Amino acid sequence: MISPKKYAKAAKIPPKGFKTSNDFFNYVFKDKEMIWMGQNTNHLHQDNKINDAMIDCVESREYCKYPPPEGFPELKDLVLNDLGLQDDFEILITAGGTESLYLCINNILEPENNMITCDPGYLIIDNFASRFADQVISVPIYHKECNYKLTPQLVKENMDENTKLISLIDPLNPLGSSYTKDEIKEFAKIAQENDIYLLHDITYRDFSREHHLVAKYAPEHTITIYSFSKIFGMAGLRIGGIIATPDVLNSVRSILINDLGTNVISQAGAIAALKSKQEWIDDIKNQTRKNQDIIKKAVDQVEGAFLPVYPSDGNMIAIDLKETGIDPQVMADYLIDKKIFIRQGAYTSKLFGDRYIRISFSVPEYQVKIFAEKFIEACDRLRPL
Template sequence: MDNLKKPRKHAKKPPKEFKSNNEFFEHVFNDKEMIWMGQNTNHLHETNLIQDAMISCIESKEYCKYPPPEGFSELQKLILKDLDLEDLDILITAGGTESLYLCMYNLLEKKNNAITCDPGYLIIDDFADRFAGEVRAVPIYNEECHYKLTPKLVRENIDENTKVVVLIDPLNPLGSAYTEEEIKEFAEIAIENDIYMIHDITYKDFARSHYSVAKYAPSHAITIYSFSKISGMAGLRIGAIISSSELIASIRPILINDLGTNLVAQAGAITALRSKETWIERIVTTTRNNQKRIKKMIDTIDDIFIVNYPSDGNMLGIDISKTGINPEKLSENLLDKKIFTRQGSYTSNEFGDKYLRVSFSIPEEQVKIFCKEFPIAIEELRE
């Protein structure tokens, strides 16, 4: 049939020996020796509290029932408390990605444009492109803007048709974060222009400091929350949208999971927030120490540097552009060494040939292996 919809989407190119991304992901997933540094996932949870809560939920056979369509009230309250945004409204979703899709679907029309950044989380651009007339991906791969979408850049790109500005804070893939003064100015921009700031805070718990747009512009901010990273629950797909009651009310009619988000995942998420104080310091400390180890190794290699150091996320970009090495070739070389990383084109349309993205919320011993194998890979590809 020739009448099927063909939405535009950023092409995620699998390594050459794989027919599709699904085949590639399944290969990486099934290889138990693979060191997982390609998806910013967190592999540092050692305690069994979150796991035990989900096992208990399964053993009780509560999964036979549907959960509340907007999420359990306890989980909603715990998320709002975690963000100190208890006066706002909330919906539980199947992860931050679904939250982003719902926001784009709800807010954007063909007469609108949306402002994002490049590098960034390209699926956001894909979603916005389905509904807006234009997606303005502002180039931010330079020292002048400190590798992030600044208020100055937003003011330069905004017009009367702008409806949404997306802030990924800290930024995937470079770990750039915002100061309180910058967040206040973003809030002012939103209020002055009557637009929405979508504040994706997926990596906020790894940051040295973090500030909320919703604190300064509660009626113009949409906060995207995820359990995928800091809570180590990426495969369980659970997150939330936090905003004003008016905005949340407009999203309710378009909820995809109108029979509720995964009940077992919600049980884990509740326990993750209840127990957060018992594990977060260890997770963050280990992650930052891993980053220092990678920086020490990178500093020994000519023509290579970490784009934004220290990263406030659990990932960083390694610029290899002066070596002449193709990031895709480097990623494939490391994959052969059983180290899964991401070439720059995964998170950038314009600058993908410059860097490799590496995440490091993994055991220290695995980071040591990466630090041993990375220089070898560089030398092999230089030759």
């Protein structure tokens, strides 16, 4: 019998009516009428150069060949140019931001170290860290006092001599909170003064009103995680990257598993996406902000419900239901029956999952209006008497 690892995840509890989580996601994926507001994916791209580039790649059968193992040079240059990090940085193209996170956490943490994360947050990071560190310090941030984010002060209060890595999701999934330039500079100072690393996950960067890269202030102490899943609408294509200084990336190279490169078709789409970005990004950002306002108006009609962070700088937002008496899981189950896929809070929080649901809103406007109507209806029906 194989002994369970110390970091083994508990089996996911599937929604009612499904034997496994995989069965549930297969059901949601296959239902063409399902409104997809549960995974922060972007459904606002129309036919454009991204689609055309991938179709051309398929028709030319370029996928028969292995690509360069660290990504096509053209794509690597485009990503660095997109971030303005050309001079002192390198990039590895990976199979999505999640692979990037795993590689960096594995590479940096030693058994005696601890890593600072936040709750709510992206719990996969906590799981990865638990595999390689002595301790994961998950700082509670679901409070108005800290503006629902991991602040430099909270980091100082929770770090010690064994702290090696700080996770900074910016904007933060699931709340949409983000950082000012002064806060980013303060994080950079903490990393430099204590010789530790910041893992700056910028997956939702392009939805934000204002964004600042820690790498520009602490280049030797920052690893930046890049993803094509959200603003580029390529979640199912699994492509992302790690940006860092050469010495850090040389260390990451020593633990690579996928040394035969990332999906050729995905890279073709990613190149086209970056080249065409200025043609479509404003339309997508404007629509997501309009959609967010529709959600806000619906929430304002429900007594006891509120948005902890508004406006969100991501393409997702949390709706706090605690004072309504409605269980977030019950709300999610109700809406899935109405063909609206959302997430209950427990998906992104161990401490506050009973308080909120998370809604992503980079979907067509008419779908957001359907959600708004059904959310108000659900609150009327599910509220305890």
